[in-house]
Amino acid sequence: MQKRPVAPSNRYRAAAEFRTALRHFLRKSEHAARDSGVTPRQYVLLLQIAAAPEGTTTVSELVEKLALTQSAVTELVQRAEQVGLVSRAGSPLDGRVVHLSLTPEGEQRLAQVHDSLGPERAELRRVMDALDD
Numbered sequence: 762m763q764k765r766p767v768a769p770s771n772r773y774r775a776a777a778e779f780r781t782a783l784r785h786f787l788r789k790s791e792h793a794a795r796d797s798g799v800t801p802r803q804y805v806l807l808l809q810i811a812a813a814p815e816g817t818t819t820v821s822e823l824v825e826k827l828a829l830t831q832s833a834v835t836e837l838v839q840r841a842e843q844v845g846l847v848s849r850a851g852s853p854l855d856g857r858v859v860h861l862s863l864t865p866e867g868e869q870r871l872a873q874v875h876d877s878l879g880p881e882r883a884e885l886r887r888v889m890d891a892l893d894d
Contacts, residue, residue, distance in 0.1 A: 775892050782888040786881045790874070797873040803841050807871040810847065810863055817850075817860040846870060 794804035809826045810818050818826075823834045838861060841847040846867035852858035863871065 775888075779888050779892055782885050786878070786885050789881045790878060793874045793877045796877070797870050799846065799870050799874070802837055803846060804871070804874050806837055806841055807846060807863060807867050808875075810861055811868070811871055817862045819858055819860060823861070841867070 790804065791801040794801045797804075799807065805827060806823070809823055810816065813822065820831065820834050820838060823829075823838070824831050827834060827837075829837070838847060838849075842849060845864055847861055848864050849859045849861055852860055
């Protein structure tokens with residue numbers, strides 16, 4: 762059986778390392794979320810709300826950001842609201858629009874997860890910097 766020669770530089774190595782680092786980051790995020798008392802989906806919800814301009818967003822904006830259906834986001838928001846992570850407030854400009862923001866409890870849980878992922882974010886940045894275009 763003849764062995765294939767190994768190429769001196771593998772153009773896929775950086776991409777493979779990135780995918781591996783990304784998957785490890787996502788897995789660690791899931792564990793960190795659960796350790797902080799939220800589901801992985803709730804963590805992503807809290808993150809997107811907190812990152813929105815002025816810390817408020819709408820279900821429609823979250824549908825776009827989370828790439829989920831309107832009904833899935835609505836259910837996710839309702840469950841987060843039931844456990845005290847998210848609050849709703851009607852728009853003073855449009856009665857059909859509801860603005861979502863984090864409660865102090867939601868902010869605390871998000872900070873716990875975010876802080877625990879510092880080393881993983883650093884590793885992901887390192888691997889991303891090694892990617893070629």
